[in-house]
Amino acid sequence: MTTSDTAGPAVRVLAVHDDSSVRDAIHTALVGLPLSVVTASEIEGVADEFTDDAPEVVLCRRADVDRVQSSKSGARLSRLPFVILLRNRHEEFDESDDQIDDVVEVPVDVDLLRLRLRTVRRVVLRERQLRELARQDSLTGLPNRRACDEALRREWERAVRYGRPLSCAVVDVDRFKSVNDERGHLEGDRLLARIGAVAAAGVRSSDFAGRYGGDEFLLLLPETELAAAQVCCERLVEAVTEALQGSGAGGSEPTITVGVGERTPSMQRAADLVAAADANLRAGKRAGGNRVAVAD
Numbered sequence: 553m554t555t556s557d558t559a560g561p562a563v564r565v566l567a568v569h570d571d572s573s574v575r576d577a578i579h580t581a582l583v584g585l586p587l588s589v590v591t592a593s594e595i596e597g598v599a600d601e602f603t604d605d606a607p608e609v610v611l612c613r614r615a616d617v618d619r620v621q622s623s624k625s626g627a628r629l630s631r632l633p634f635v636i637l638l639r640n641r642h643e644e645f646d647e648s649d650d651q652i653d654d655v656v657e658v659p660v661d662v663d664l665l666r667l668r669l670r671t672v673r674r675v676v677l678r679e680r681q682l683r684e685l686a687r688q689d690s691l692t693g694l695p696n697r698r699a700c701d702e703a704l705r706r707e708w709e710r711a712v713r714y715g716r717p718l719s720c721a722v723v724d725v726d727r728f729k730s731v732n733d734e735r736g737h738l739e740g741d742r743l744l745a746r747i748g749a750v751a752a753a754g755v756r757s758s759d760f761a762g763r764y765g766g767d768e769f770l771l772l773l774p775e776t777e778l779a780a781a782q783v784c785c786e787r788l789v790e791a792v793t794e795a796l797q798g799s800g801a802g803g804s805e806p807t808i809t810v811g812v813g814e815r816t817p818s819m820q821r822a823a824d825l826v827a828a829a830d831a832n833l834r835a836g837k838r839a840g841g842n843r844v845a846v847a848d
Contacts, residue, residue, distance in 0.1 A: 562588040563673045566607035568595050568616050569638055574658055578611060581665040586673065595619045608676045609669070611636045617651050634672055691741055692748030695762035700770045703760045707772050708822035711815055718815040719781035721771040722829045723751065723788070726807045726841040728767040740767075743796070743806055750795045754788050770826070771810075778814040778846060785810040785844045793842075807842035809833060 565587045567578045575591045582589050590607070595616045610617075614637060636654045639645055645655060654672070656665055687699035695703065704720070711718035725731075725747060732740040744767060751761045751769055760772040771788075773781050789808060796806045811833025815825050828847070836845030 561677060562586050563609060563676045564607045565589045565609045565611070565669070567591045568593070568610070568612040569658075570594065571658075574638065574660060577660040577662060578665065581660065581662040582669060585666065585669060587669065608680070609634045609636065609672055611638055611656065613638050614645075614649075614652075634676060636668070636672070689748075689763040692745050692763050694748045694752060694769070695760070697763070697765050700760075700762040700764050703762065703772055704770070704822045704826065707760070707774050708815070708825065711774065716775055717777045718825070719773040719776045719778055719812060720814075720825045720829045721773070721781065721785050721810050721812045722764065722826065722833045723747075723769040723771065723785075723808055723810050724833055724837065725767040726809055726837070727804075731806065746795060747792055747806075747808065750792050751788060754791050755784075759784075778812065781812050781814065782844055782846050785812055789842070789844055809836045809841040810844045811836055812844060812846045 563586070565582065567575060567582075567589065568591075569575050569578070570593050572593070575593070579589065579591055595612065596619070612635070617635060617637070634653045635651060636656055637645070637652045638656055638658050638660075641657050645652075654668065656668065687695055687702070689696040707718055710716065725743065728740065728743075731743055744763075748761075748763060748769065751771065755761045755771060755773075758774055759776075760770075762770050764770040771785070773784060776784070789810060792808050793805070798805075811829045811831065813825055813828030813830075813832060816828075819825055819828070832845040832847055836843050839845070
């Protein structure tokens with residue numbers, strides 16, 4: 553298996569063929585293009601090379617497409633936006649096959665394949681942009697609820713698979729209804745945008761911050777145990793307090809409350825982790841808010 557990377561917005565490509573000369577020709581054709589390429593002799597297990605990012609383009613034989621659909625990794629690979637069939641010149645091809653987007657004959661014409669992949673890359677990047685927009689909250693610019701759910705599922709599966717710690721925090725704006733009632737919804741929107749910006753700036757590159765809905769935000773902290781997550785969230789509370797200083801009316805500064813939970817062996821699903829953080833959030837609100845709340 554070989555990989556190659558280039559600068560720029562790279563499209564993730566998987567090329568599978570049992571003939572090394574075909575793989576070499578494909579690799580030669582793609583050198584210099586803004587692609588992240590993995591070549592392999594068989595389909596099984598290849599998806600793991602991309603960790604969270606499944607390939608966006610696959611070049612393979614028809615039998616490999618079937619294997620993708622039936623393999624354990626098929627749940628990820630079957631959603632590929634573009635599949636290019638590698639077939640011998642005299643091999644039959646069903647033009648009505650809706651799992652195939654394009655066909656390249658073997659032996660590979662290097663120049664033709666480069667031209668095809670340039671076109672495919674533009675299509676994939678446009679689709680990627682549309683998917684990103686569909687996962688973005690228009691008010692805060694953070695990932696929206698759909699993206700939160702996807703990130704939660706992804707991090708939960710990784711933590712369970714490798715037995716790694718995972719913490720989750722639910723952030724809620726204290727007395728947000730009063731802000732809307734007393735100062736108007738536009739001011740409430742500005743407040744959410746400012747808190748979202750502070751949250752995005754305050755998390756590590758490996759963490760996730762998104763708008764969970766209404767005046768709530770979701771933080772996911774992989775590889776982080778409860779005590780360390782509590783420290784991170786206390787810093788967030790301090791940063792929000794500083795950022796919002798002087799923005800209150802009548803001496804009442806906006807504040808946030810954060811409930812934190814950590815994945816435990818007794819939890820059966822990702823929703824249990826969010827529920828634990830949410831339960832701690834409610835306890836923190838009952839205690840007066842403007843704090844980080846964890847289970848005793």
